Amino acid sequence: MRYSALKIFKEALTGHKGWKPVWRKAEPQSHYDYIIIGGGGHGLATAHYLASKFKQKRIAVLEKGWIGGGNVGRNTTIIRSNYMLNGNEAFYEFSLKLWEGLEQDVNYNAMVSQRGVLNLYHSDPQRDAYVRRGNSMKLHGADAVLLDQSGVRKLYPFLNFDNARFPILGGLLQPRGGTVRHDAVAWGYAHAADKHGVDIIENCEVIGFDIQNGVCSGVETSRGYIGARKIGVAVAGNSSRLMSKANMRLPMESHVLQAFVSEGLKPVLDGVVTYGAGHFYVSQSDKGGLVFGGDIDGYNSYAQRGNLPVVEDVCEGGMSIMPRIGKARLLRMWGGIMDMSMDGSPIIDKTHIEGLYFNGGWCYGGFKATPASGYSFAHLMATDTHHETASAYRMDRFSRGFMIDEKGQGAQPNLH
Numbered sequence: 001m002r003y004s005a006l007k008i009f010k011e012a013l014t015g016h017k018g019w020k021p022v023w024r025k026a027e028p029q030s031h032y033d034y035i036i037i038g039g040g041g042h043g044l045a046t047a048h049y050l051a052s053k054f055k056q057k058r059i060a061v062l063e064k065g066w067i068g069g070g071n072v073g074r075n076t077t078i079i080r081s082n083y084m085l086n087g088n089e090a091f092y093e094f095s096l097k098l099w100e101g102l103e104q105d106v107n108y109n110a111m112v113s114q115r116g117v118l119n120l121y122h123s124d125p126q127r128d129a130y131v132r133r134g135n136s137m138k139l140h141g142a143d144a145v146l147l148d149q150s151g152v153r154k155l156y157p158f159l160n161f162d163n164a165r166f167p168i169l170g171g172l173l174q175p176r177g178g179t180v181r182h183d184a185v186a187w188g189y190a191h192a193a194d195k196h197g198v199d200i201i202e203n204c205e206v207i208g209f210d211i212q213n214g215v216c217s218g219v220e221t222s223r224g225y226i227g228a229r230k231i232g233v234a235v236a237g238n239s240s241r242l243m244s245k246a247n248m249r250l251p252m253e254s255h256v257l258q259a260f261v262s263e264g265l266k267p268v269l270d271g272v273v274t275y276g277a278g279h280f281y282v283s284q285s286d287k288g289g290l291v292f293g294g295d296i297d298g299y300n301s302y303a304q305r306g307n308l309p310v311v312e313d314v315c316e317g318g319m320s321i322m323p324r325i326g327k328a329r330l331l332r333m334w335g336g337i338m339d340m341s342m343d344g345s346p347i348i349d350k351t352h353i354e355g356l357y358f359n360g361g362w363c364y365g366g367f368k369a370t371p372a373s374g375y376s377f378a379h380l381m382a383t384d385t386h387h388e389t390a391s392a393y394r395m396d397r398f399s400r401g402f403m404i405d406e407k408g409q410g411a412q413p414n415l416h
């Protein structure tokens with residue numbers, strides 16, 4: 001089924017009887033060329049690009065729960081490419097370019113909204129750091145605009161300029177950054193992959209790998225054994241748990257990150273604003289809710305719910321820059337499991353086991369990376385070579401000493 005304005009018009013006139021499921025409910029086959037474990041954004045994008053761009057066939061995505069139930073449907077929907085380091089910036093800019101053409105590519109309305117991402121700065125050294133970041137972004141072909149206080153006032157006059165412990169001095173704006181409706185990304189990639197013949201198999205948990213003489217040739221699942229030539233793991237917060245079944249210990253920890261949505265309000269916030277003296281980011285959804293979040297919970301966990309101290313911390317961040325948020329009532333909150341790597345950057349690489357590939361370590365920035373992650377993981381699995389923008393994301397960078405520590409926090413995942 002193809003979506004189009006004509007189709008919507010026709011369905012409206014005929015009682016909406018012709019809509020079909022967005023993807024088929026596939027049954028597992030005994031053998032595939034490619035198995036992707038994890039039906040989140042990254043797994044589905046990988047399957048889509050494997051089939052559509054790299055013309056591979058016989059592909060399955062195995063998902064232990066339901067499509068959209070993981071972080072892809074739990075995040076705060078922000079996309080941007082405002083990174084500074086070599087190894088990161090080109091990758092995230094590639095991702096932003098793929099977002100810009102995503103809806104046409106997958107024939108699905110994912111509500112890509114380039115409403116601008118503004119990072120506030122609160123001191124002169126922070127402004128200097130943002131100047132450097134902005135210049136680095138421009139060198140990689142991204143867009144960046146440095147605003148002084150009056151520039152920020154013009155955009156968001158209601159921010160707390162005059163009575164704050166950390167006064168707002170200005171901000172670094174990326175106009176092409178913005179938001180995308182997160183679960184529509186999962187549904188869109190599932191729709192497109194299915195159209196290319198990919199089997200999307202839900203309620204199918206991988207519980208073990210078939211590894212003999214250093215070669216992986218299949219997986220044990222809750223729905224039986226499935227063989228494959230190549231197997232890619234993209235299970236985000238469950239990475240360490242699953243890779244331990246292949247006897248691999250990853251440079252990674254799992255932590256909870258929470259998200260919050262207020263009651264629906266009239267339009268008050270055009271773009272995305274982030275606090276530079278604490279950890280707080282906020283945007284307004286099309287339904288009117290303020291969508292916001294902050295730091296991860298500091299301890300390791302596989303629970304998809306968080307704790308009160310972080311709720312307090314996030315609300316304090318919101319009150320510091322935008323006191324009017326205190327009048328809004330909180331409607332919903334939830335948590336997702338983050339695959340926090342030791343340097344805050346991801347891994348897209350082959351493992352030492354032939355036929356087994358790994359994608360993970362997205363920390364809390366993996367949503368914006370979804371298209372580029374899927375594309376470069378598909379590139380790696382199809383050609384056994386790294387995509388040019390993802391060549392720094394190797395597993396052995398920790399032993400070689402080539403960390404990509406964007407935040408400069410060292411090997412402390414809870415701080416990245």
Ligand SMILES: Cc1cc2nc3c(=O)[nH]c(=O)nc-3n(C[C@H](O)[C@H](O)[C@H](O)COP(=O)(O)OP(=O)(O)OC[C@H]3O[C@@H](n4cnc5c(N)ncnc54)[C@H](O)[C@@H]3O)c2cc1C
Pocket residue numbers: 037038039040041042043062063064065066068069070071072073074075076077078079204205206207234235236237238242257258259293334335336337338362363364365366367368369
């Ligand atoms: C609250 C919150 C806010 C966030 N905000 C942002 C943001 O604003 N911008 C941004 O860029 N990023 C953000 N992120 C991070 C982003 O959501 C993640 O990095 C990204 O979604 C992870 O990739 P994924 O979509 O493939 O993960 P997931 O959707 O979690 O996919 C992994 C899938 O693997 C499945 N799985 C696990 N184990 C198995 C198994 N054994 N067998 C089969 N399937 C298995 C899981 O069920 C899951 O569906 C946020 C995350 C959270 C939780």
